[in-house]
Amino acid sequence: MWREQAARTLLLFLPTLVFIIALTAPGGDYAFRAGPLAEVAVGQLPYYVYVSNKTLHLYSSPYAPWPYPKAIEVKLFYPTTVLVSSTCGAVAASSVGGAPGSYPVDVVVPPGFQGDCWVNFTHPSGWRDAVLLRVKLVDWYPGATERAVVTLNGSGWQFVQVGQDGTMYIWERPMAQVPVAGCVFVYNKSVLLTETQRYREVAPNIIPPAVAPSSSGSVRYGAFIKLDGVSQLYIYKADCPTTPRLNVSGPPPLRAEIGVTLPTPTGPVFDVPVVNNSVIYTTGLRVINYTEAVARIYRLYVYTYSTPVGLWGAVLRYDFALTTLLTVKISLFRPGGELQRVGDVWIYRVGNATYWIYGPQPYRLCEPPCGMPAGWQEPLYVVVDPTGQWGGWPKIVAVRREFLQPWRS
Amino acid sequence: MNWVALLVGVAAGMAVAFGRVYAERLVARYFGLVPPLLFKHRDVVVPFLVLATAANVYAIWITVAYGGIAAWRLSALIGLALTAAAQLVQLHIALRPTNRDLQLALISCTPYVYLFALYVAALATGRYSLWLF
Numbered sequence: 001m002w003r004e005q006a007a008r009t010l011l012l013f014l015p016t017l018v019f020i021i022a023l024t025a026p027g028g029d030y031a032f033r034a035g036p037l038a039e040v041a042v043g044q045l046p047y048y049v050y051v052s053n054k055t056l057h058l059y060s061s062p063y064a065p066w067p068y069p070k071a072i073e074v075k076l077f078y079p080t081t082v083l084v085s086s087t088c089g090a091v092a093a094s095s096v097g098g099a100p101g102s103y104p105v106d107v108v109v110p111p112g113f114q115g116d117c118w119v120n121f122t123h124p125s126g127w128r129d130a131v132l133l134r135v136k137l138v139d140w141y142p143g144a145t146e147r148a149v150v151t152l153n154g155s156g157w158q159f160v161q162v163g164q165d166g167t168m169y170i171w172e173r174p175m176a177q178v179p180v181a182g183c184v185f186v187y188n189k190s191v192l193l194t195e196t197q198r199y200r201e202v203a204p205n206i207i208p209p210a211v212a213p214s215s216s217g218s219v220r221y222g223a224f225i226k227l228d229g230v231s232q233l234y235i236y237k238a239d240c241p242t243t244p245r246l247n248v249s250g251p252p253p254l255r256a257e258i259g260v261t262l263p264t265p266t267g268p269v270f271d272v273p274v275v276n277n278s279v280i281y282t283t284g285l286r287v288i289n290y291t292e293a294v295a296r297i298y299r300l301y302v303y304t305y306s307t308p309v310g311l312w313g314a315v316l317r318y319d320f321a322l323t324t325l326l327t328v329k330i331s332l333f334r335p336g337g338e339l340q341r342v343g344d345v346w347i348y349r350v351g352n353a354t355y356w357i358y359g360p361q362p363y364r365l366c367e368p369p370c371g372m373p374a375g376w377q378e379p380l381y382v383v384v385d386p387t388g389q390w391g392g393w394p395k396i397v398a399v400r401r402e403f404l405q406p407w408r409s
Numbered sequence: 410m411n412w413v414a415l416l417v418g419v420a421a422g423m424a425v426a427f428g429r430v431y432a433e434r435l436v437a438r439y440f441g442l443v444p445p446l447l448f449k450h451r452d453v454v455v456p457f458l459v460l461a462t463a464a465n466v467y468a469i470w471i472t473v474a475y476g477g478i479a480a481w482r483l484s485a486l487i488g489l490a491l492t493a494a495a496q497l498v499q500l501h502i503a504l505r506p507t508n509r510d511l512q513l514a515l516i517s518c519t520p521y522v523y524l525f526a527l528y529v530a531a532l533a534t535g536r537y538s539l540w541l542f
Contacts, residue, residue, distance in 0.1 A: 015464035
Protein backbone atom coordinates (compact mmCIF):
# COMPACT_ATOMS: atom_id res chain seq x y z
CA MET A 1 0.00 0.00 0.00
CA TRP A 2 2.81 2.44 0.88
CA ARG A 3 4.44 1.68 -2.47
CA GLU A 4 1.34 2.86 -4.27
CA GLN A 5 1.24 5.94 -2.09
CA ALA A 6 4.91 6.69 -2.89
CA ALA A 7 4.30 6.16 -6.61
CA ARG A 8 1.33 8.55 -6.55
CA THR A 9 3.46 11.21 -4.87
CA LEU A 10 6.41 10.71 -7.23
CA LEU A 11 4.15 11.01 -10.27
CA LEU A 12 3.38 14.61 -9.40
CA PHE A 13 6.92 15.40 -8.26
CA LEU A 14 9.16 14.00 -11.02
CA PRO A 15 7.84 16.11 -13.97
CA THR A 16 8.43 19.28 -11.96
CA LEU A 17 12.19 18.52 -12.00
CA VAL A 18 12.29 19.90 -15.54
CA PHE A 19 10.91 23.21 -14.33
CA ILE A 20 13.29 23.20 -11.37
CA ILE A 21 16.18 23.02 -13.87
CA ALA A 22 14.81 26.00 -15.76
CA LEU A 23 14.16 28.01 -12.60
CA THR A 24 17.39 27.39 -10.68
CA ALA A 25 20.01 27.22 -13.46
CA PRO A 26 22.76 29.78 -12.66
CA GLY A 27 22.86 32.71 -15.00
CA GLY A 28 19.38 32.25 -16.33
CA ASP A 29 19.44 32.20 -20.09
CA TYR A 30 23.20 31.79 -20.16
CA ALA A 31 23.16 28.44 -18.42
CA PHE A 32 23.35 25.16 -20.21
CA ARG A 33 24.16 26.03 -23.70
CA ALA A 34 26.59 23.91 -25.61
CA GLY A 35 28.76 26.84 -26.72
CA PRO A 36 32.12 27.80 -25.23
CA LEU A 37 32.54 29.19 -21.74
CA ALA A 38 34.10 32.37 -23.08
CA GLU A 39 35.65 33.86 -26.17
CA VAL A 40 38.93 35.71 -26.33
CA ALA A 41 39.17 38.38 -29.00
CA VAL A 42 41.49 41.19 -29.92
CA GLY A 43 40.39 44.52 -28.45
CA GLN A 44 41.24 48.11 -29.25
CA LEU A 45 44.76 48.53 -30.52
CA PRO A 46 46.72 51.49 -31.89
CA TYR A 47 47.46 51.54 -35.58
CA TYR A 48 51.07 50.47 -35.13
CA VAL A 49 50.08 47.02 -33.92
CA TYR A 50 49.75 44.37 -36.60
CA VAL A 51 47.14 41.76 -35.74
CA SER A 52 46.78 38.36 -37.32
CA ASN A 53 44.47 35.78 -35.81
CA LYS A 54 45.07 36.24 -32.08
CA THR A 55 48.72 37.14 -32.63
CA LEU A 56 49.62 40.72 -31.79
CA HIS A 57 52.83 42.22 -33.11
CA LEU A 58 53.71 44.69 -30.40
CA TYR A 59 56.60 46.96 -29.59
CA SER A 60 58.52 47.26 -26.37
CA SER A 61 60.65 50.16 -25.32
CA PRO A 62 63.92 50.32 -23.40
CA TYR A 63 62.72 53.40 -21.55
CA ALA A 64 59.45 52.50 -19.88
CA PRO A 65 56.69 49.88 -19.84
CA TRP A 66 54.65 50.11 -23.02
CA PRO A 67 50.92 50.10 -22.21
CA TYR A 68 48.31 48.78 -24.60
CA PRO A 69 45.05 49.52 -22.79
CA LYS A 70 42.15 47.20 -23.61
CA ALA A 71 44.29 45.21 -26.05
CA ILE A 72 42.43 41.95 -25.39
CA GLU A 73 38.73 41.45 -24.89
CA VAL A 74 37.23 38.46 -23.07
CA LYS A 75 33.57 37.74 -23.74
CA LEU A 76 32.21 35.66 -20.92
CA PHE A 77 28.99 33.67 -21.39
CA TYR A 78 28.62 32.22 -17.90
CA PRO A 79 28.65 33.70 -14.43
CA THR A 80 32.19 32.63 -13.63
CA THR A 81 35.70 34.04 -13.61
CA VAL A 82 38.52 33.24 -16.00
CA LEU A 83 42.12 33.16 -14.78
CA VAL A 84 44.68 35.24 -16.69
CA SER A 85 48.42 34.77 -16.72
CA SER A 86 51.22 35.72 -19.06
CA THR A 87 54.69 34.35 -19.58
CA CYS A 88 56.32 37.78 -19.54
CA GLY A 89 54.39 39.68 -16.88
CA ALA A 90 52.44 41.66 -19.45
CA VAL A 91 49.08 41.38 -17.71
CA ALA A 92 48.53 42.76 -14.24
CA ALA A 93 45.08 41.25 -13.68
CA SER A 94 45.00 37.67 -12.41
CA SER A 95 41.37 37.00 -13.24
CA VAL A 96 38.53 38.59 -15.12
CA GLY A 97 34.82 38.00 -14.96
CA GLY A 98 32.07 37.65 -12.44
CA ALA A 99 28.91 38.19 -14.41
CA PRO A 100 28.44 37.31 -18.08
CA GLY A 101 29.62 40.11 -20.33
CA SER A 102 32.59 41.61 -22.08
CA TYR A 103 35.78 42.34 -20.16
CA PRO A 104 38.77 44.29 -21.55
CA VAL A 105 42.25 43.21 -20.48
CA ASP A 106 45.09 45.73 -20.38
CA VAL A 107 48.47 44.63 -21.68
CA VAL A 108 51.65 46.34 -20.49
CA VAL A 109 54.82 45.10 -22.15
CA PRO A 110 57.71 45.36 -19.69
CA PRO A 111 60.64 47.53 -20.76
CA GLY A 112 63.32 45.86 -22.83
CA PHE A 113 61.31 42.69 -23.50
CA GLN A 114 61.80 41.04 -26.85
CA GLY A 115 60.43 37.78 -28.17
CA ASP A 116 57.23 35.76 -27.84
CA CYS A 117 54.94 36.06 -24.88
CA TRP A 118 51.76 34.08 -24.26
CA VAL A 119 48.78 35.49 -22.46
CA ASN A 120 46.87 32.43 -21.20
CA PHE A 121 43.23 32.36 -20.18
CA THR A 122 42.18 29.28 -18.23
CA HIS A 123 39.17 28.01 -16.31
CA PRO A 124 38.97 25.16 -13.77
CA SER A 125 36.50 23.40 -16.06
CA GLY A 126 39.29 22.81 -18.56
CA TRP A 127 38.43 25.63 -20.96
CA ARG A 128 41.50 27.48 -22.17
CA ASP A 129 42.48 30.09 -24.71
CA ALA A 130 45.56 32.14 -25.39
CA VAL A 131 46.81 35.21 -27.22
CA LEU A 132 50.35 35.35 -28.56
CA LEU A 133 52.25 38.59 -28.22
CA ARG A 134 55.23 38.88 -30.53
CA VAL A 135 57.24 41.75 -29.15
CA LYS A 136 59.99 43.69 -30.86
CA LEU A 137 62.28 46.03 -28.99
CA VAL A 138 62.42 49.43 -30.63
CA ASP A 139 64.25 52.64 -29.76
CA TRP A 140 61.07 54.61 -29.20
CA TYR A 141 59.31 56.09 -26.19
CA PRO A 142 56.18 54.08 -25.34
CA GLY A 143 52.80 55.43 -26.19
CA ALA A 144 53.94 58.08 -28.68
CA THR A 145 53.00 57.67 -32.31
CA GLU A 146 55.36 60.27 -33.74
CA ARG A 147 58.59 61.98 -32.83
CA ALA A 148 60.73 64.87 -33.92
CA VAL A 149 64.37 64.15 -34.67
CA VAL A 150 66.53 67.23 -34.24
CA THR A 151 70.12 67.02 -35.38
CA LEU A 152 72.31 69.44 -33.45
CA ASN A 153 75.93 70.40 -33.86
CA GLY A 154 77.68 72.03 -30.95
CA SER A 155 79.57 71.43 -27.76
CA GLY A 156 78.94 71.70 -24.05
CA TRP A 157 75.78 71.77 -22.04
CA GLN A 158 72.70 73.06 -23.80
CA PHE A 159 69.35 73.89 -22.31
CA VAL A 160 66.67 72.90 -24.80
CA GLN A 161 63.04 73.92 -24.52
CA VAL A 162 60.05 73.14 -26.68
CA GLY A 163 56.94 75.25 -26.54
CA GLN A 164 53.44 73.99 -27.18
CA ASP A 165 53.43 75.70 -30.57
CA GLY A 166 56.51 73.69 -31.59
CA THR A 167 59.07 76.46 -31.18
CA MET A 168 62.39 75.13 -30.00
CA TYR A 169 64.39 77.31 -27.65
CA ILE A 170 68.02 76.83 -26.73
CA TRP A 171 69.02 78.79 -23.66
CA GLU A 172 65.66 80.57 -24.01
CA ARG A 173 66.52 81.77 -27.52
CA PRO A 174 64.08 80.60 -30.22
CA MET A 175 66.09 78.58 -32.72
CA ALA A 176 63.77 76.39 -34.79
CA GLN A 177 60.32 74.95 -35.28
CA VAL A 178 59.89 71.28 -34.48
CA PRO A 179 56.88 69.28 -35.72
CA VAL A 180 56.27 67.48 -32.43
CA ALA A 181 55.99 69.34 -29.16
CA GLY A 182 56.16 67.09 -26.17
CA CYS A 183 57.55 66.53 -22.76
CA VAL A 184 59.76 63.51 -23.42
CA PHE A 185 63.28 64.14 -24.64
CA VAL A 186 65.52 61.21 -25.51
CA TYR A 187 69.19 61.93 -26.04
CA ASN A 188 72.12 59.55 -26.14
CA LYS A 189 69.78 56.60 -25.38
CA SER A 190 68.43 58.15 -22.21
CA VAL A 191 65.21 59.81 -21.22
CA LEU A 192 66.15 63.22 -19.92
CA LEU A 193 64.94 64.86 -16.78
CA THR A 194 62.49 67.52 -17.82
CA GLU A 195 60.95 70.61 -16.39
CA THR A 196 57.69 72.31 -17.24
CA GLN A 197 57.44 76.04 -16.91
CA ARG A 198 54.71 78.37 -18.07
CA TYR A 199 55.49 81.57 -19.96
CA ARG A 200 53.18 84.44 -20.65
CA GLU A 201 53.42 87.64 -22.66
CA VAL A 202 54.22 90.59 -20.43
CA ALA A 203 52.75 92.96 -23.00
CA PRO A 204 50.47 92.04 -25.89
CA ASN A 205 51.22 92.27 -29.59
CA ILE A 206 54.98 92.83 -29.43
CA ILE A 207 57.11 91.43 -32.22
CA PRO A 208 58.97 89.32 -31.30
CA PRO A 209 56.73 88.48 -28.35
CA ALA A 210 57.88 89.72 -24.97
CA VAL A 211 57.52 86.61 -22.85
CA ALA A 212 58.48 85.91 -19.28
CA PRO A 213 58.13 83.00 -16.86
CA SER A 214 54.81 82.98 -15.14
CA SER A 215 52.52 80.77 -13.14
CA SER A 216 50.00 80.83 -15.98
CA GLY A 217 50.27 80.86 -19.75
CA SER A 218 51.59 78.39 -22.28
CA VAL A 219 53.86 75.59 -21.21
CA ARG A 220 57.41 74.99 -22.30
CA TYR A 221 59.13 71.68 -21.65
CA GLY A 222 62.87 71.90 -20.99
CA ALA A 223 65.80 69.56 -20.63
CA PHE A 224 69.59 69.69 -20.53
CA ILE A 225 71.78 67.87 -23.04
CA LYS A 226 75.55 67.73 -23.26
CA LEU A 227 76.50 68.10 -26.86
CA ASP A 228 79.75 66.86 -28.33
CA GLY A 229 79.76 67.26 -32.08
CA VAL A 230 76.80 66.22 -34.20
CA SER A 231 74.15 64.32 -32.33
CA GLN A 232 70.44 63.74 -32.40
CA LEU A 233 67.75 64.70 -29.96
CA TYR A 234 64.38 62.93 -30.08
CA ILE A 235 61.24 64.69 -28.89
CA TYR A 236 58.11 62.63 -28.22
CA LYS A 237 54.64 63.83 -27.49
CA ALA A 238 53.94 61.95 -24.27
CA ASP A 239 53.28 62.58 -20.63
CA CYS A 240 56.22 63.93 -18.68
CA PRO A 241 58.31 61.28 -16.95
CA THR A 242 58.30 61.73 -13.20
CA THR A 243 61.29 63.82 -12.35
CA PRO A 244 62.88 64.24 -8.96
CA ARG A 245 63.36 67.87 -8.13
CA LEU A 246 67.03 68.74 -8.34
CA ASN A 247 68.71 70.87 -5.72
CA VAL A 248 69.61 74.02 -7.58
CA SER A 249 70.81 77.16 -5.88
CA GLY A 250 69.20 80.45 -6.81
CA PRO A 251 70.46 82.46 -9.76
CA PRO A 252 73.37 84.77 -9.02
CA PRO A 253 72.65 88.50 -9.09
CA LEU A 254 72.99 90.17 -12.46
CA ARG A 255 76.06 92.27 -11.70
CA ALA A 256 76.45 94.51 -14.73
CA GLU A 257 76.33 98.09 -15.89
CA ILE A 258 72.78 98.62 -17.08
CA GLY A 259 71.36 101.93 -18.21
CA VAL A 260 71.75 104.91 -20.52
CA THR A 261 73.15 108.36 -19.92
CA LEU A 262 70.44 110.94 -19.87
CA PRO A 263 70.95 114.67 -20.39
CA THR A 264 69.32 116.73 -17.59
CA PRO A 265 69.43 120.42 -16.73
CA THR A 266 71.97 119.64 -13.98
CA GLY A 267 74.21 117.58 -16.21
CA PRO A 268 74.26 114.01 -17.61
CA VAL A 269 72.74 111.35 -15.38
CA PHE A 270 73.13 107.57 -15.75
CA ASP A 271 69.57 106.25 -15.76
CA VAL A 272 69.73 103.15 -13.55
CA PRO A 273 66.70 100.82 -13.24
CA VAL A 274 65.03 100.32 -9.88
CA VAL A 275 63.52 96.93 -9.11
CA ASN A 276 59.79 97.14 -9.06
CA ASN A 277 58.64 93.57 -8.71
CA SER A 278 60.52 90.29 -8.37
CA VAL A 279 59.23 86.71 -8.40
CA ILE A 280 61.12 83.45 -8.04
CA TYR A 281 59.92 80.36 -9.92
CA THR A 282 61.36 76.96 -9.09
CA THR A 283 61.07 74.29 -11.76
CA GLY A 284 62.32 70.73 -11.71
CA LEU A 285 65.67 71.80 -13.11
CA ARG A 286 66.12 75.52 -12.61
CA VAL A 287 65.45 78.44 -10.32
CA ILE A 288 64.21 81.47 -12.24
CA ASN A 289 64.19 84.99 -10.90
CA TYR A 290 61.86 87.22 -12.85
CA THR A 291 62.24 90.95 -12.24
CA GLU A 292 60.51 94.02 -13.59
CA ALA A 293 62.50 97.21 -13.14
CA VAL A 294 61.75 100.80 -14.05
CA ALA A 295 64.00 103.69 -14.89
CA ARG A 296 63.20 107.19 -15.98
CA ILE A 297 62.81 106.52 -19.68
CA TYR A 298 62.62 102.74 -19.98
CA ARG A 299 61.22 99.62 -18.38
CA LEU A 300 63.36 96.52 -18.09
CA TYR A 301 61.92 92.98 -17.99
CA VAL A 302 64.63 90.56 -17.02
CA TYR A 303 64.79 87.01 -15.84
CA THR A 304 67.87 85.19 -14.69
CA TYR A 305 68.05 81.47 -14.09
CA SER A 306 70.45 79.06 -12.52
CA THR A 307 71.04 75.57 -13.85
CA PRO A 308 72.38 72.34 -12.39
CA VAL A 309 75.23 72.27 -14.94
CA GLY A 310 77.25 75.24 -13.69
CA LEU A 311 76.20 77.77 -16.30
CA TRP A 312 73.55 80.38 -15.78
CA GLY A 313 71.58 82.59 -18.05
CA ALA A 314 69.50 85.70 -18.37
CA VAL A 315 67.07 87.30 -20.77
CA LEU A 316 66.71 91.09 -20.86
CA ARG A 317 63.99 92.98 -22.64
CA TYR A 318 63.89 96.79 -22.79
CA ASP A 319 60.89 98.96 -23.43
CA PHE A 320 62.06 102.55 -24.08
CA ALA A 321 59.79 105.52 -24.02
CA LEU A 322 59.61 107.60 -27.18
CA THR A 323 61.97 110.52 -26.65
CA THR A 324 64.00 112.91 -28.74
CA LEU A 325 66.88 112.93 -26.30
CA LEU A 326 70.48 112.31 -27.29
CA THR A 327 72.85 110.08 -25.35
CA VAL A 328 76.53 109.22 -25.31
CA LYS A 329 76.31 105.75 -23.74
CA ILE A 330 73.83 102.95 -24.24
CA SER A 331 74.68 100.05 -21.95
CA LEU A 332 72.01 97.40 -22.26
CA PHE A 333 74.23 94.84 -20.57
CA ARG A 334 77.87 95.25 -19.61
CA PRO A 335 79.34 93.02 -16.92
CA GLY A 336 82.80 94.38 -17.61
CA GLY A 337 85.64 93.66 -19.96
CA GLU A 338 85.82 94.26 -23.65
CA LEU A 339 82.93 93.56 -25.97
CA GLN A 340 83.82 91.27 -28.86
CA ARG A 341 81.78 90.16 -31.81
CA VAL A 342 82.16 86.46 -32.64
CA GLY A 343 79.92 85.28 -35.44
CA ASP A 344 76.40 86.38 -34.57
CA VAL A 345 77.00 86.67 -30.83
CA TRP A 346 78.66 89.19 -28.54
CA ILE A 347 81.18 88.06 -25.97
CA TYR A 348 82.53 89.61 -22.77
CA ARG A 349 85.33 87.92 -20.89
CA VAL A 350 85.47 88.84 -17.20
CA GLY A 351 88.09 86.85 -15.33
CA ASN A 352 87.43 83.16 -16.04
CA ALA A 353 83.80 83.73 -16.89
CA THR A 354 82.59 84.24 -20.41
CA TYR A 355 79.36 86.11 -21.13
CA TRP A 356 77.72 85.06 -24.38
CA ILE A 357 75.08 87.45 -25.62
CA TYR A 358 72.73 87.10 -28.57
CA GLY A 359 70.69 90.13 -29.59
CA PRO A 360 71.25 93.81 -30.26
CA GLN A 361 74.63 95.37 -29.50
CA PRO A 362 74.73 95.38 -25.69
CA TYR A 363 77.13 98.27 -25.20
CA ARG A 364 77.71 101.35 -27.31
CA LEU A 365 79.48 104.66 -26.79
CA CYS A 366 78.29 107.45 -29.09
CA GLU A 367 80.67 110.20 -30.11
CA PRO A 368 79.00 112.45 -31.26
CA PRO A 369 75.86 111.69 -29.24
CA CYS A 370 73.31 109.45 -30.86
CA GLY A 371 69.55 109.16 -30.51
CA MET A 372 68.01 107.27 -27.64
CA PRO A 373 66.50 103.88 -28.54
CA ALA A 374 62.73 103.91 -28.73
CA GLY A 375 60.08 101.29 -28.18
CA TRP A 376 60.55 97.61 -27.53
CA GLN A 377 64.10 96.41 -28.16
CA GLU A 378 65.00 92.97 -29.37
CA PRO A 379 65.58 90.61 -26.45
CA LEU A 380 69.09 90.01 -25.17
CA TYR A 381 69.83 86.36 -24.45
CA VAL A 382 72.75 85.97 -22.07
CA VAL A 383 74.53 82.75 -21.17
CA VAL A 384 77.26 82.96 -18.57
CA ASP A 385 79.91 80.26 -18.62
CA PRO A 386 82.15 80.38 -15.53
CA THR A 387 84.41 77.60 -16.78
CA GLY A 388 85.16 78.51 -20.37
CA GLN A 389 83.99 75.11 -21.66
CA TRP A 390 80.81 76.19 -23.38
CA GLY A 391 80.93 76.40 -27.16
CA GLY A 392 78.08 78.78 -27.82
CA TRP A 393 74.63 78.13 -29.17
CA PRO A 394 74.56 74.94 -31.24
CA LYS A 395 73.66 74.78 -34.90
CA ILE A 396 70.48 73.02 -35.84
CA VAL A 397 71.43 70.86 -38.79
CA ALA A 398 68.13 69.17 -39.55
CA VAL A 399 64.65 68.68 -38.16
CA ARG A 400 62.74 65.57 -39.17
CA ARG A 401 59.42 64.02 -38.25
CA GLU A 402 59.07 60.25 -37.87
CA PHE A 403 56.03 58.04 -37.40
CA LEU A 404 55.90 54.65 -35.75
CA GLN A 405 54.94 51.96 -38.26
CA PRO A 406 53.82 48.38 -37.60
CA TRP A 407 56.88 46.16 -37.61
CA ARG A 408 55.13 43.49 -39.62
CA SER A 409 52.37 43.82 -42.16
CA MET B 410 11.52 30.59 -17.70
CA ASN B 411 10.06 30.44 -21.16
CA TRP B 412 6.35 31.14 -20.74
CA VAL B 413 5.46 30.30 -24.33
CA ALA B 414 6.87 26.78 -24.00
CA LEU B 415 5.11 26.38 -20.65
CA LEU B 416 1.71 27.50 -21.96
CA VAL B 417 2.00 25.35 -25.09
CA GLY B 418 2.90 22.38 -22.89
CA VAL B 419 0.02 22.94 -20.48
CA ALA B 420 -2.47 23.24 -23.38
CA ALA B 421 -1.18 20.04 -24.96
CA GLY B 422 -1.29 18.33 -21.56
CA MET B 423 -4.90 19.34 -21.03
CA ALA B 424 -5.80 17.90 -24.45
CA VAL B 425 -4.12 14.62 -23.52
CA ALA B 426 -5.90 14.60 -20.14
CA PHE B 427 -9.30 15.14 -21.79
CA GLY B 428 -8.47 12.22 -24.07
CA ARG B 429 -7.79 10.12 -21.00
CA VAL B 430 -11.08 11.14 -19.38
CA TYR B 431 -12.99 10.33 -22.57
CA ALA B 432 -11.29 6.93 -22.88
CA GLU B 433 -12.06 6.16 -19.24
CA ARG B 434 -15.77 6.86 -19.81
CA LEU B 435 -15.83 4.63 -22.89
CA VAL B 436 -14.25 1.75 -20.95
CA ALA B 437 -16.49 2.32 -17.93
CA ARG B 438 -19.65 2.34 -20.08
CA TYR B 439 -18.53 -0.93 -21.66
CA PHE B 440 -18.40 -2.54 -18.23
CA GLY B 441 -21.44 -0.62 -16.94
CA LEU B 442 -19.55 1.02 -14.09
CA VAL B 443 -18.58 4.57 -13.13
CA PRO B 444 -14.92 5.42 -13.90
CA PRO B 445 -13.73 6.03 -10.29
CA LEU B 446 -14.58 2.49 -9.41
CA LEU B 447 -12.68 1.04 -12.35
CA PHE B 448 -9.59 3.32 -12.22
CA LYS B 449 -8.73 4.02 -8.66
CA HIS B 450 -5.62 6.16 -9.48
CA ARG B 451 -7.35 8.44 -11.97
CA ASP B 452 -7.20 11.35 -9.46
CA VAL B 453 -3.40 11.30 -9.84
CA VAL B 454 -2.99 10.08 -13.41
CA VAL B 455 -5.12 12.83 -15.00
CA PRO B 456 -3.18 15.76 -13.47
CA PHE B 457 0.04 13.80 -14.10
CA LEU B 458 -0.75 13.75 -17.81
CA VAL B 459 -1.14 17.54 -17.85
CA LEU B 460 2.06 18.06 -15.89
CA ALA B 461 4.09 15.47 -17.77
CA THR B 462 3.13 16.73 -21.21
CA ALA B 463 4.02 20.27 -20.18
CA ALA B 464 7.31 18.94 -18.82
CA ASN B 465 7.98 17.08 -22.09
CA VAL B 466 7.46 20.19 -24.16
CA TYR B 467 9.69 22.17 -21.83
CA ALA B 468 12.37 19.46 -21.84
CA ILE B 469 12.43 19.52 -25.64
CA TRP B 470 12.76 23.29 -25.54
CA ILE B 471 15.70 22.98 -23.13
CA THR B 472 17.35 20.36 -25.31
CA VAL B 473 16.98 22.35 -28.50
CA ALA B 474 17.33 25.93 -27.28
CA TYR B 475 20.35 25.33 -25.05
CA GLY B 476 22.28 24.07 -28.05
CA GLY B 477 22.54 20.36 -27.27
CA ILE B 478 21.05 19.26 -30.57
CA ALA B 479 22.92 21.79 -32.67
CA ALA B 480 26.20 20.56 -31.19
CA TRP B 481 25.21 16.88 -31.70
CA ARG B 482 25.95 16.03 -28.08
CA LEU B 483 25.09 12.41 -27.28
CA SER B 484 23.65 13.37 -23.90
CA ALA B 485 21.23 15.76 -25.60
CA LEU B 486 20.20 13.18 -28.19
CA ILE B 487 19.54 10.63 -25.44
CA GLY B 488 17.48 13.22 -23.59
CA LEU B 489 15.46 13.96 -26.71
CA ALA B 490 14.85 10.27 -27.44
CA LEU B 491 13.83 9.58 -23.83
CA THR B 492 11.43 12.51 -23.89
CA ALA B 493 9.83 11.31 -27.13
CA ALA B 494 9.47 7.79 -25.71
CA ALA B 495 7.93 9.16 -22.53
CA GLN B 496 5.41 11.10 -24.57
CA LEU B 497 4.43 7.91 -26.45
CA VAL B 498 4.02 6.03 -23.17
CA GLN B 499 1.87 8.83 -21.79
CA LEU B 500 -0.31 8.84 -24.92
CA HIS B 501 -0.72 5.14 -24.43
CA ILE B 502 -1.75 5.76 -20.80
CA ALA B 503 -4.24 8.34 -21.98
CA LEU B 504 -5.88 6.34 -24.78
CA ARG B 505 -5.69 2.78 -23.39
CA PRO B 506 -6.50 3.09 -19.69
CA THR B 507 -5.55 -0.07 -17.79
CA ASN B 508 -4.95 -0.94 -14.16
CA ARG B 509 -1.15 -0.80 -14.76
CA ASP B 510 -1.30 2.97 -15.33
CA LEU B 511 0.67 3.82 -12.22
CA GLN B 512 3.69 1.70 -13.18
CA LEU B 513 3.71 2.94 -16.79
CA ALA B 514 3.47 6.55 -15.60
CA LEU B 515 6.42 6.06 -13.25
CA ILE B 516 8.50 4.52 -16.07
CA SER B 517 7.66 7.51 -18.30
CA CYS B 518 9.34 9.80 -15.71
CA THR B 519 12.80 8.54 -16.79
CA PRO B 520 13.72 11.62 -18.97
CA TYR B 521 13.02 14.04 -16.10
CA VAL B 522 15.24 12.10 -13.75
CA TYR B 523 17.87 11.85 -16.48
CA LEU B 524 17.88 15.60 -17.18
CA PHE B 525 17.95 16.44 -13.49
CA ALA B 526 20.87 14.08 -12.96
CA LEU B 527 22.72 15.83 -15.79
CA TYR B 528 21.92 19.17 -14.17
CA VAL B 529 23.20 18.14 -10.76
CA ALA B 530 26.35 16.64 -12.30
CA ALA B 531 26.96 19.82 -14.33
CA LEU B 532 26.59 22.00 -11.24
CA ALA B 533 28.83 19.74 -9.18
CA THR B 534 31.65 19.68 -11.75
CA GLY B 535 31.31 23.34 -12.76
CA ARG B 536 30.96 22.42 -16.43
CA TYR B 537 28.36 25.08 -17.22
CA SER B 538 26.76 22.86 -19.84
CA LEU B 539 23.97 20.36 -19.43
CA TRP B 540 25.43 18.20 -22.18
CA LEU B 541 28.22 16.44 -20.35
CA PHE B 542 28.93 13.75 -22.96
